[in-house]
Amino acid sequence: MVIRIMIADDEEVIRRGLEKIASRMDLEVKVIGSYGNGHEAWNHLQKLSLNELDLxxxxxxxxxxxxxxxxxxxxAHLKTLPIAVLSGFSEFDYARKAMRFGVLDYLLKPIDKAQLYDLLQSVGENKQTAAAAVQGQVPPQPSEGGEHYVVEQMKSILEQEYGLNFELERLAELVGMNASYISRLFKHKTGQTITDYLIGIRITEAKKMLLDHPDLKNxxxxxxxxxxxxxxxxxxxKRMCGMTPKEYKGRYRS
Known part of the structure; x- marks a missing residue:
């Protein structure tokens, strides 16, 4: 089964690298277009049907x-076309916005061979049932690589915003996904609930403050x-550490 993909990236080295990696896999991949900007890619893509492009x-x-x-x-042209975003962690704000368009996955730069393989394999497996897709279908959830990306970004947000009042719906909105889905995903990938992970961050930060800023009140x-x-x-x-904050400060502050 041939998996036909189109690539759009203004870095030629990225495009060539992706093509090279894909060509060496035990999958039949055909790059039908490789473009340095979105305009050139769209000129080609708008002439294609779902039967002519897989990713x-x-x-x-x-x-x-x-x-x-x-x-x-x-x-707008091909409602159920699988789309993957090339992105780095530093560009997550851009990637998060793209997720709202139903992006299937994220390929992190530099491109990881295993992640690319998983993505292409997933596209190939789903190709058989693509013809049965209907308009208005819920966009597919991210594949393995995309799930890892989303979980890492949730962790990053929690680590940066631990001092704010936690709202699951807001976290879901930030990563562009359903609240119940990200709860299940986080537990599946980390073995912890989002709440337990946040508690861990908050208690760790509290310990640092108790020792580094002894003048702060409880x-x-x-x-x-x-x-x-x-x-x-x-x-x-006390439940997490076995002692009160005051006892902790008394025991560990030199």
Missing amino acids: LVTDIKMPRMDGFKLIEAAR YEIADRVGYSDPVYFNKLF
Whole structure:
């Protein structure tokens, strides 16, 4: 089975590298177009049907027509076309926005061979049933590589925003996915619930503050790590650490 892909990226070395890696896999992959900007890719893509293209792989930041506009145009033309975004972790804000268009996966730069293989294999397996897709179909959930990307970004958001009031719906919105889905995904990938992971971050930060900022009051530390109720924070800290914040500071502060 031939898997026909189109690549759009303004870095020639990335395009050539992707083609080279794909050509060496035990999958029959045919690159039907490789373009340095979204405009050139769209000129070709708009002439194709779902029977002629199996996967679009696109960068976000490109000249003439960026990845967002290309994805949006591709979605309007071929509603169920699998699309993967080429991105780095530093570009997550761009990738997160693209997810709302039903992006299937993320190929992290530099391209990981195993992730690319998983993506192409998934596209190939789903190709047989593609003809049965109907308009308005829910976009597919990310494949293995995309799931890893989403979980890592959830972790990053929690680590940066642990001091804020946690809202699952807001986290879901930030990664562009359903709240119940990201809860199941996070537990499946990490073995922890999102709440337990956040508690771990908050208690770790509280420990640092207790030792590095001894003048801070207990309620101030509680507030800084996201707990408006210092009594609850005290009980949670003791449950997690086996001692109260005051006892911890007394024992470990030199």
